[in-house]
Amino acid sequence: MSQTIYKNYIAGAFQSSQKLFDDISPIDGSLVAKVAEASNSDVDKAIDAARNAFNTDWSNMSLKTRCDLLDKVALTIEKRFDDFVDAEVADTGKPANQAKLIDIPRGAENFRFFSNYIKTSRTDSYEMQYEDGSKVINYSIRKPKGVIAVIAPWNLPLLLLTWKVAPALAAGNCIVAKPSEETPGTATLLAEVIHEVGFPKGVFNIVHGYGPKSTGEYLTKHPDIDAITFTGESATGSKIMKSAADGVKPVSFELGGKNAAIIFDDADFDAAIDGTLKSVFANCGQVCLCTERVYVHQSIYEKFLEKFKSKAEKITENWPKEESLDFGPLISKEHRDKVLKAFSTAISDGGILEVGGGIPVFNDKRDSGSWIEPTIFTGLGEQSDLIKNEVFGPVCHITPFESENEVLEKANDSEYGLAAAIWTKDINKAHLISAKLNVGVVWINSWYLRDLRTPFGGMKLSGIGREGGQYSLEFYSELTNVCVKL
Structure with missing residues (x-):
């Protein structure tokens, strides 16, 4: 039986690399798969692909077409339900019933939820009148931020990856995501689904690897990343924040708890x-x-x-x-x-x-x-x-x-x-x-x-920002105020 290899997904193609690392099952210590560790050059290519897609196909696509693609992702995850359950269980060792009842359904629902939510998302407008009787109206336009670096954790691999990917895509951003090196399986399956439903090349990219002195660190320090979203340990979040500070990049962190x-x-x-x-x-x-x-x-x-x-x-x-x-x-x-x-x-x-x-x-x-x-x-x-x-x-x-x-x-x-x-x-x-x-x-x-409409996040060392509903869209968007004199 041939060995499974989880490859990087860059510019609409699955690509291996010169370095492979082991994906080990916590159930019995067996080898689940070999994983392609993305090099700095691979990360560069993924970011370039995301930037090109953002500047062309994705940013020019209608909201309806974008949301139709998100709905297709949800539907295809459900069609491949057993594949996702098997990959989640192999990587994490969690009970299959938990994956069936929580992790995989929520992974699909995150796409369906944000596809529906963004269609009714609003911005504010204000009318103002001056003493001479003249009026102005201020209204806001919501725009995508650009290329988002998504660093996902190992504890709820599909659920928490899609919790970030779905709203970022719905808002019109392109993504370079690094799943945890401990749990690359469902992220790779998600790339297969996104490829299958027909997303433009470069809109969604997966780069596998470790954090410090590897794929994760290079990705979060990259000058052409517009924002970073991370779930994981507070100490790691602090390091990412320091590197992001040099480029004054917005960050969204869901960190530890006690x-x-x-x-x-x-x-x-x-x-x-x-x-x-x-x-x-x-x-x-x-x-x-x-x-x-x-x-x-x-x-x-x-x-x-x-x-x-x-x-x-x-x-x-x-x-x-x-x-x-x-x-x-x-x-x-x-x-x-x-x-x-x-x-x-x-x-x-x-x-x-x-x-x-x-x-x-x-x-x-x-x-x-x-x-x-x-x-x-x-x-x-x-x-x-x-x-x-x-x-x-x-x-x-x-x-x-x-x-x-x-x-x-x-x-x-x-x-x-x-x-x-x-x-x-x-x-x-x-x-x-x-x-x-x-x-x-x-x-x-x-x-x-x-x-999923409510704000989720923590205070103190537990994080920065909130996720969920409008709160997610606020992070993945920029607002332009337009003032019109009537």
Whole structure:
């Protein structure tokens, strides 16, 4: 059987390169594919192709024709649904049911949503009258920015790549995208879909490679890139921002989080248990929105802890395509080493390991993968590493609290400000606390319910800007104000 090679997609053609790297499955350590690492010259060609397409075919295309192409992308992703599921699972190890229910449907929906949304997007106009009776009207014209560099993460590869690509294309931009080196599969399939539905050459380009001293760094520093959008670690975002500053380029960053769940004593107990369990362990904790800090009212703390531990211990780790799987592996052994180091530090700091903390033994090929146990800690102070620093793994620390002021202070005492969840039957209290939490997203009696029209993003080290609906279009567009004297 021949080896799969994921190639770069540049100027409407799939191209290999002199250097190849391995795409390794986190499930069992097997080789998924060889991947063509884009050289600096390849990146130059991709950017030149995008610039040429922007200056000719794409910018002159009608909105209806552009949106028709986006709709065809959504439809073709759905037609190739199983291919996308297989590629997503092979690269990430996530449960196949998760890919089927969330990742791939959202990948298609992102294109369909922004195709529809931009058709009703508006700009403002204002009428003004002077003392002599003369009038002027000011109105705004929305224009695409140009060539956008898209740097996508590995945790939700298709979902988060298309979350950026779809609005950028809808707004009339051209794209050079670099998927994570850990998860090149669905990005390559997306290029195949875009090629199949007939996008003009150069509108969408994929360049594979690593970040520092490789494809990603060269792309984000390139002088002919007009804007950069990135999802990933806060430290990486800071480096990209420094390089973008030299060219005064706009950036949109969705970065890390150290999200808190607050469970009050009047909460629906079972709903709070199940919702928090999902928010901690979904995708093996590898979602920027996952909960890593759990604050439980003192009066129900012991009851909550015992029930939460019991449920966590029953989480199943199985082959990704098995129906019984709740929980996949971490993305790589290197990432697992980082997570295990965080566990070790927590124990050294005096933390109590309530559940997990180690590597499961399967006595089959999965032992060569990057699996890890769902983990719960208690007993640490608020300044400990585990509570202050993002782990990005299947772990939480559970802390009791006595008053609203106390828990608000603890929840806000973080360099991050992405998301929080509040569990209580007192909706008035939930509204008041939501207004005081320094985060970009608050869920009340729920978690990860998303309306694509709403602003998504974080405060502090969790990011710059917002994505979703009009907020995405604002980033991918420039506004020109036109003043007309009547």
